[in-house]
Amino acid sequence: MSENHPPGNRAALERRAAMRILLEGRGELLLVTGLGSTSWDAAACGDDPRNFYLWGGMGAAAMTGLGLALARPERAVLVVTGDGEMLMGLGALATIGVERPPNLAIAVFDNGHYGETGMQRSHTADAVSLAGVARACGIEQAFDIAEEAALADFARRAARRERTLFARVAIHADEPPRVLPPRDGVHLKTRFRRAIGIERN
Amino acid sequence: MSGEDWREEIFAVLKRGGIRQVGYVPDAGHSRLIELCRADPEIRAVGLTSEEEGVALAAGAWLGGQRAALLMQSSGVGNCVNMLGMTKTCRFPLLMLVTMRGEWAEFNPWQVPMGSKTAAALELMDVLVHRVERAEDAAETVAAALDIAFDGSLAAAVLLSQRLIGAKRWVK
Secondary structure, eight states: OBOOOOOOOSSOBOHHHHHHHHHTTOTTOEEEEOTTHHHHHHHHTOOOTTEEEOSSOTTOHHHHHHHHHHHOTTSOEEEEEEHHHHHHTTHHHHHHHHHOOTTEEEEEEEOSEETTTTOEEOHHHHTOOHHHHHHHTTOOEEEEEOSHHHHHHHHHHHHHTOSOEEEEEEBOSOOOOOOOOOOOHHHHHHHHHHHTTSOOO | OOOSOHHHHHHHHHHHTTEEEEEEOOOGGGHHHHHHHHHOTTOEEEEOSSHHHHHHHHHHHHHTTOEEEEEEEHHHHHHTHHHHHHHHHHTOOEEEEEEOOSSTTOSOGGGHHHHTTHHHHHHHTTOEEEEEOSHHHHHHHHHHHHHHHHHHTOEEEEEEOHHHHHHHHHTO
């Protein structure tokens, strides 16, 4: 895992490949994705009832993951969201830094741009280190990742549920074809709860 | 309900209602309830930097099979408006307990704009609004809001009026 560096995407992963690495052999993993491209990335890896895709509530992904992780300490919870979505809910990192559930991992796909709205530059392109923010908020295990091997290691550690983890994953600012998951919120909620055995009807 | 200590009665309602996570942004009117939640081994009390974090926290808790409640001051309701769209779209149950500012005997005029529009902001997002003016009504009003939230998969708020809170504060 490389040292923190300004995001210029000097070394970067393909976003779909990065999501595949995170979900490979996912086992019992529960996934929350943020509004925008990370939801399409997850759907492109194959829809799963244990995925909760946010189609709205920009800034909500990390906190949704926190509530879920606190409720299900025996399950690994992974949040995958984008730099713009994380920036909108930056306070969540402070809150998570206090709570630090060992079964919560957050991976932010950082291309330094708002990909869904016309590729405008985000704050991470010019100044902000998300891994630096996470570390300053008390999430000690916070990494800048730009290589597949380091990302695979991150995924293995997330499955072990030993520490709260954060990764800023450098990705290329491209737009692979959209693969849209279901968008009915009630359906997504209910099938998720059924899939983990807490709702029967 | 005796009305002797309405904060402790509200806490008892949360316990009976199976609340396991409590997200809060500190407020003087909620301080006793926050203390009780933090001291309870069955409740995870999560301090928030801003109220909208709590709306997402409650959604995640419900996805994982736990009931959450949010404690905030009336000014925080404005911070929640967009997130409440997620609550409505997904029909997540949500219980919000809101201590009011900007109404009865308010000394800070900056509290008035949001305080005077708190109920309207909630109703704009289709949150059911209950209001408590008297200590003896607090527990049963919270119980009613809790039931419709979790049995009906709806968002419900209880506004704890400034007169109620203030009346307690002045006598200490």
